[in-house]
Amino acid sequence: MATADAAWPDHGGETGEMLRAPGFEAQALGPVADWPDALRQAIDLMLASPQRAFITWGPDYVFFYNDLILNAYRDENRRIFGRSYRESWPKVWSEVGRYFEQAYRGEAVLRPGLHVQSMRGNGEKIDIRVDLSMTPIRGADGTVLGIFGISADRTEHYETEERAAAALAALEEKSRTLEIVNQAGRAITGELNTERVAQKAVDAGVALSGAQFGAFFYNVRNAAGESYTLYAIAGVPRSEFEKFPMPRNTQVFAPTFEGTGVVRVDDITQDPRYGHNAPHKGMPEGHLPVRAYLAVPVKTPAGEVIGGLFYGHSTPGVFGAAAEASLVSLAGQAALALDNARLFQAAEREILHRGAAEAELTRLNDQLETRVAEAVAEREAVFAALQQAQKMETIGKLTGGVAHDFNNLLQVISGNLQLLARDVQGQEKAERRVANALAGVQRGSKLASQLLAFGRRQPLEPRVLNVGKFLVGMEDMLRRALGEAIGIEVITSGGLWNCQADPTQLENAILNLAINARDAMEGTGNLTIEAANASLDDDYTDGLEGVPAGQYVMLAVTDTGSGIAPELIEQVFEPFFSTKPEGHGSGLGLSMVYGFVKQSGGHVKIYSEIGQGTTVKLYLPRVRKREEVLVASHETVPMRGGTETILVAEDDPDVQATVVELLTELGYTVLRANDAQSALSVIESGVAIDLLFTDVVMPGTLKSPELARLARARLPELAVLFTSGYTENAIVHDGRLDAGVDLLSKPYSREQLAKKVRAVIEARGKKK
Structure with missing residues (x-):
């Protein structure tokens, strides 16, 4: 037993004060003075943890936790702190108890994304996601005495992922809908037969809305002024409608045939407009089982109601607002196509009777040819953009x-x-x-x-930047790089927006453009670098692949050089293309700038006139975030070695041998592994390791990011440094290096290796 110590624990914030409170006793453990040393030591570690840490002790799972968890249980502390977790939270225990029992059996537990739903004593609901990890606390004889656990609240993280997935699904559905509308539009625009136009429109509407059946009724009444002509149907044979009378101008159908609005009803049989007309008082016996109902007028631009598109489903509530919007767009295209088809057919009939109609027919044909030519030109432009994207x-x-x-x-x-x-x-x-x-x-x-x-494959580390301040910081470097014969003027607009970009790559891009400008001016001239706010509208971005309309920060680099010939403008961003003499450039400078800007979600535009000069404009999307303070890189860390232990995971034997020797020369103790699984075995052996230095791309089922995650679960204070010549999508997503990831790109020098290893190890020490 521990000796009584009124000052224990001497840390731990409010939780420590609860433990020091006179008369505090824990269920099944008694007063603090009677607690075993092992429990007191474990609580010391828990109180000092920078994470949401807890301990349960003994088979009753007596529950203790630090201040980071206390805030979540503040109204419940008297009921649960120092009490059996199983008895205090029976509802939660029913969800997570098996994990505590697993840990108490001596097994390490790692349960990311655990969904916990319960209710506090005051009736407040608990609905959170946590990354739960638990490690058995063993006595000298190996017996499990308790559990040390970390419960990281990741609710916002997982909810963000779910919202992103839902947004992506919605975007994909919108894209699918837009493609169907566009396909239908292309299919019916050049169609000159009204029946085929109607059929294609009905078929497209079924695909867009998910209807079981659909129909187009032409707005032509019979002699009694009651019925409408059926032109097309989808989902069922035409005979299913022919045995029933055509729809009449009832309350349900009137808004469609009169063109006054769309009718969308979750259950038409429950609609107050339904079932008032004799003789059937609704749908006739044997009619298709329509419950969900959606009808859209087909109106020409002049306002004439040609007819209506009608869709049904046997399940109520099938048609939503998105389906309605898609069908309204489809109806507009169908109206235009039907109108054109009717005009063409009328002209054909007129030609049979009067030769004078020949001129009119020619005019209509000319219009049709123009539309076809425009459609072909549009397809060719899209195809060219697709080819360019596929080439990239x-x-x-x-x-x-x-x-x-x-x-x-x-x-x-x-x-x-x-x-x-x-x-x-x-x-x-x-x-x-x-x-x-x-x-x-x-x-x-x-x-x-x-x-x-x-190729847009470099790992970016974007930061929120003010380009104006960034350019001011580069001015001295540009003057040294370009020489005294080049006059440099930096112009920045007031109220400049922030953008998000990798500072190192942005600096390289500006320097590349400046050096290209210097060469174009043959060492003498004026260089102007301007930063301003810019808005790109739909008219500008419609013909551009992957450039959305919106607000951008524009950075322009203008020289007074020789300019570029118009026929070469489209080629300047292609790799290895250069207007410089042989041997005076790699042809990759502008290619690098292009790839970086596109990978950053931006746009590049070049303007040039022979004998006048060239302007290259970079557009980077505006972000509504505070400017980030740029932290000094590992380059500022002195080059020195150390005595720590480093585990090197590298599948290439030559690379492994070289890096092991370099690290050994720097004074480190180096362990080696040929793949991720071997590295994990070394870590699980219990050997003390300070840094895991692992290649990103290695063979085997266990990948490096998963190795790093498992390693940190076992050794929470372990530092991890990735290295690779190309990261693929392992630690880089959307072209950006994952948050919290340290990467040393190959090839690296001995000095770069020494500084980066030192920086990562020392950064780990600061986090303790």
Whole structure:
């Protein structure tokens, strides 16, 4: 038993005060002075934890927790703190008790996204998502004494994911709907037969709305002025309607045939307008089982009601607002097509009787040819944009695969050259050759990086920036890079919006444009860099692939150089294309700028006149967030080694051998693994590890991000550093490096490795 200590615990905030309170006793444990040392030590760890930590003790699962959980249970503390969790929260225990029992049997528990629903004592509902992890607390003889657990509230995270999934599903449904409407529009626009127009419209409406059956009734009454002519039907044979009388101008049908509005009813049999007309008082016996009902007038632009589109379903409530909106759009296209078809057919009939109608027919044909030509031109433009997008995607995949293997090769060469440099110190000729070889490695690395940028495959770390301030910070660097013969003017508008971009890549893009401008001006001229707010409207963005209308921050770089010929403008962003003389450029500078801006959700536009100069405009989407303070990178960390233990997970034996030797020379104790599963086995062996240094892309079923997650679950204080020549989608999503991920891109130098490893290890220490 522990000796009585009125000052214990000497930390822990409000929870610590509860434990120190005179007379505090825990269920089945008694006064604090009687508690075993193992329990007191475990509570010390729990109180010091920066996470939502708790402990249960003994088979009664006596429940203790730190201040981070106390806020959630503040109104319940007297009932549950130091009391049996199982007895205090029987409803919650029914959902999570099996996990506590699993941990008390000696098994580690990791249950991400656990959905807990219950009710507090005051009647307040509990509905949260938590990432629950529990580790058995064992005595000296191995007996499980209690459980140490972490309950991270991830409700907002999982709800955000669910909302995003729902939004994506809605977007996909809208895209599907739009495609059907567009297909129907294209199908019926050039159709000159009214029956075929009506049939295609009805079929498209069934696909759009999910109806079981649909029909188009032409607005022509009989001699009695009551019925309407059926022109098309879908979902059932035409004979199903022919045995019944045509619809009449009743309260249900009147809004459609008179063109006064759309009728959408969840259950037509319950609608007050239904069932008032003799002889059937509703649908005749044997009629199709219509419950959900949706009818839309088909009106020409001049306001003439040609007829109506009618859809039904045997299940009530099938048709929603989205279906209504889609059918209204479809009805407009059908009205235009029917109107055109009727005009054409009338002209045909007129030609049979009067030759004078020939001129009118020619005019109609000319109009039709114009529409067809416009449609063909539109399809060709869409096809060209699709080809360009597919080409970009293909190049991106190719560059990704090449970059991974190429950067691994460069890493082996670079690492061994750096090791060799230490062996030949003092040998001038050998040192010079090694330096030349390392310079070649750097050029190869830059080439791979530019290819990844063009293919939109580089891992971005976007920050909220004010471009005006960013340009001011670059001004000195630009003057040094361009020389005194180039005049530089930076212009920024007042009230400049913020945008979101990777600062390093934005700096590279601006520097690339400035150097290109310098070369175009042959070393002498004026360079103007301007930042301003800009709005791109629908008229501007309609013909652009992947550029939505909206507000942007525009950054323009203008030179007074020789300009670019009009026939070359469309080629300047293609990789390896250059207007410079042979040997004076890689042709990847503008390609990199293009890929970076597109990957950032933006748009690039170039204007040029021969003999006048060139302007390149970058448009980056506006964000309504506060500007972020740019934190100094690991480059500011001094280059030094350490004595910590590092586990290297790398499947390429040559790369592994090189990095192990580099880290060993820096003083670290290095363990190695050939894949993620082997690395996990090392971690589970219990050996002390300070840093996991793992390649992103390795063979095997266990992937590196999952390895990192499992490793941190077992070693919460473990630092993780990823490395790769190309990350694919493992730790990069939507072109952006995942939050909280540290990445060292291959190939890296000994100095970059030393600084990054030191920075990641020291950052771990600051989080403790």
